[in-house]
Structure formats: C-alpha cells, structure tokens
Amino acid sequence: MDVASNAVFWQEKWERGETGFHEAGANPLLTRHIAALDLSAGARIFVPLCGMSQDMVWLAGQGYRVIGCELSDIAVGCFFDNLGVTPDVVQVGALRRFSAGGICIFAGNIFDLTPDVLGPVEAIYDRAALIALPEDLRRVYVTHLLALTGPVSELLVTLAYDQSCLKGPPFSVDEAFVREVYGEAYEIRRLENREVEGGLKGRCPASESVWQFSPLPARS
Secondary structure: OOHHHHHHHHHHHHHHOOOOOOOOOOOHHHHHHHHHHOOOOOOEEEEEOOOOOHHHHHHHHOOOEEEEEEOOHHHHHHHHHHHOOOOEEEEEOOEEEEEEOOEEEEEOOHHHOOHHHHOOOOEEEEOOOHHHOOHHHHHHHHHHHHHHHOOOEEEEEEEEEOOOOOOOOOOOOOHHHHHHHHOOOEEEEEEEEEEOOOOEOOOEOEEEEEEEEEEOOOOO
C-alpha cells in the first residue's frame, strides 16, 4: 500500500465512524512508563498519528507540551470538541495547525510535515502510528520520523499476534522489526510486555509491549 492509498483508507475509516481503536482514557503503559524518559518539565512531546487520543490530554496534564499529527480533520475536530474548547486554526504549508489547551495538532498527512514546521521536540510517544501501517509503509514512516525529529527519547507501544488470524490494522510488529529499523539510532529496551485481555478484537491472543528508546551517541 502506498502513502496515498493508506491516507484514503484511514480517511474512510473516520468517515464511517470505525474507531474501535480509540481508548476512552490514557493508556496504562504510558502512565506507568513515561518517567523512564526522564523528561524535563515542559518538554515537547510529539504524538504521531494521534487520532483523538486521551493520552495527549493526560500528557498535557503532567505539564508537557504536546504536539500531535493526525490525518483526519474529523478526529481533530472531535478531540477539541471533547475538550470543550475552540482551537485556533492556522494553515501551515500543506497542513492546518489546531491549538488549544496546551495541545497542538497538525491536521494532514504526516509525510507532509517538515522539521521546520514541527519544531524541536524532546521526545516521541508512539502508541498508534507504527502498528497502524503495513510493513512497507512502516519503514518509510520510521525514516521520515527520524528525519523530522532526529534521535530523541521515545516510548513505543507495539502489538504482537498471529497475523494470519487478523488482517490488520493494527498490525503485528515483533521485536526483530523494532530492532532492525530503530537499532542504528537507539539503544532499545523493552519495559513491559502484557497479554491483551480477551485477545485482539476478541478474536486472537495478542501481547502488547512498551519500548524505551534512548539515542545512541553520535558517531564521530
């Protein structure tokens, strides 16, 4: 699947209201392990493919500055509606920047986001981006993400399951893939692995892992 086809796929999911992946509260893996990144107060955290995730609300409540990027205007609109605020909206190149309540979300395709538009960030929190993409686009995404932010501290959440059981998304991402695509830039440590209660979509056993990425020293 190419970038354009993937964008159409997700736009149509939001239009049809197929948002079973949305969690009503902050993900426990985030709340338990954000301290592992040892971030300073007010650090800027990038949340790629953020949807209308309540993780952003929780992070902002901890005093962090949150920057998301989300393809669907529907998701962005619902997020701020749920907060009960009217965001400021500014066109920035191919994207629109929505800002309110200490949270900024760029609406548009993440592959159109540039380092200058995003600005410097101290960390990345990826719960729903990597696992949302088929393998060929996962590789493109990782390359783009590193170009956007450089190697910065990251928490990554992945799922692992028998891919023949479900077509995806979310897709199964195993440890070998994580280490292959991120290993040259980061020291990688798995902080926790837990079974998905009731199985993935109630249909097959699955486990969820959270990974801590620490930037490796620059090569001389």
